Amino acid sequence: MTQPVSIIMIEDDEGHARLIERNIRRSGVNNEIVAFANGNDAMRHLFGADGSGLVQKGNALLILLDLNLPDMTGIDILKQIKENKYLKASPVVVLTTTDDSQEIKRCYELGCNVYITKPVNYENFANAIRQLGLFFSVIQVPPAAT
Amino acid sequence: MRAEAHRRRAFWQILLLSAGLLVLTVISAGSVYLVNKAREDSKWVVHTIEVENQINALLLEVRRAESSARGFLLTQGPDFLSDHEKAVAAIVPALDKLTRQISDDPAQRENIEKLRAAIETRLDQFSREMTFVKQGQPDRATALIREAAAGNTTTTIGNMANAMIREEERLFRLRTLNSDRSQTLAASMTGIGSGLVVVLAMISIWLVRRSARVRDEAEARLRDANVNLETVVDERTADLREANDEIQRFAYIVSHDLRSPLVNIMGFTSELEELGGDIFRRIGGLTNVSADGSPLAPGAPGEIALEGADKQLSEDFSEALGFIKTSIAKMDRLISAILNLTREGRREFQPVKIDTRELIEAIVSTLAHQAAAARAEIHLEPLPNLVSDRLALEQIFSNLIDNAIKYLKPGVRGEIRIRGRTKLGYAIFEISDNGRGIDARDHQRIFDLFRRAGTQDKPGQGIGLAHVRALVRRLGGTMSVSSELNAGSTFTITLPIAWNVSNRNRDR
Known part of the structure; x- marks a missing residue:
């Protein structure tokens, strides 16, 4: 329970990853950030070599997910996370450039907790990330299902 | 080529029918004529027989008169006398009747003159004989008879009558022959005619069947062609749909992927800005030590007094x-x-019934603030209702009315009019204003994406009209503008009154 939340960031664009990281740090969140530049690496980390997700049992995770990945779509990752019994309790924040209402709706239907459109307006983006940090610090991420 | 053949076939059929009709008419006329002729011929045959009878009857009467006269002479019995008188009395009418009957034949007329003369001579002898017998002078009567016998009057009568009978027999043969020929002719005419009609009918039937076969083939070909055409149209539609989808996907992906680097550019520009702020603050701190030495709040470079070249650099x-x-x-x-x-x-798009007036009134009320600011009045005239996509119509009209308000002439009271009418299944809407107008050169340009016209003193992206035209097209309509610089503009939209999904969404 006292285990600190680790942030899994799945983002192919290095610049976006750096900006997200910086703004998370700037807003005072010092949790570990594990970054992945493609879907497969992230999947291996999350679900382990056997794909069961057992490796993450009991870990408190928060997943930042980009929808446009070079090797697979973020939607697929989201779906698998929410279908896995060890991972489904972890909050997922979808961060993407798309503000298509259909896609947003789809993500929420699949169980995404927050959907943030990456705005070019940097102030708003930073603000959103800071709020996310606040969210991390206030909300006790619940333990994964046993 | 095919039309030519068709015309030729029709011509032949008409010709055949005409020929059939003609043959029938000729047969009918011929038959009537021949039947009449046959009847006439039979009448003549009958007539000949009657004449023969009459001649024989006359001869009989003459012989009767002769024999009764002889009987009276021999016996002087009153019976013979009355018999003789009856016979004599019958001779003249019989002769007259015969004369009437043969009046058509000149040869017979001649014969009958002679016969009449002979009979009259004989009658005269009879009356003289009778007179002698009555006066009681039988010898003189007998002498008279002898004399008459020597005069051959009776023989002459017999010969004449025989000649006449022969003549009539000749006529009888002739007329019988004529009658036979007429009847044969009538029969053969009817036969040949009927045969011809049957032949014509058969040719006609053959022609009709052939033309029916040709028509069936043509119909089959037409059906095939139709099916082909539909297939081709379907293929083309599918191609177009695919191309359209591809363009949509392309535009979506391009704009989506363009945004991603933009996020970085914007983000790191902001980072740079902050860095710059930090740098110049530090420069400021180094050159101009703050009074209390406390750190300065970020993002407030104004608080640092930079001087000279440093200030220039910062700016x-x-x-x-x-x-x-x-x-x-x-x-x-x-x-x-x-x-x-x-x-x-x-x-x-979802076609629904739309109360156009209500829809436009709602738009006008949302634009009331801008209209008041521009001192513009919006007049709504009667508008036709239609079946179309509500959201698309709202976007079309709000864009156009918004434009009308936006581009009014400054300092002039704005007047915007929305008119509507229907024509041939289409609703035509006109949105006119008394604004600054559009130069004729720009009438096409204003519908292009990111293009604008006139003085660029109003905010805008150059998207509105491009969007409106795309919507109008998708709704199966057209739009146009008529305008002159400084004389206001009129935008005309033509939309189908009853738009349905099948004719447009299916193409998507």
């Missing part, structure tokens, strides 16, 4: 960043516009 730095940020913001707006347009192109 240049801020200006450069400012340009970058404005350009990024602009590019972001353009990309968003493209994204919205492609998204609009993907949206499925």
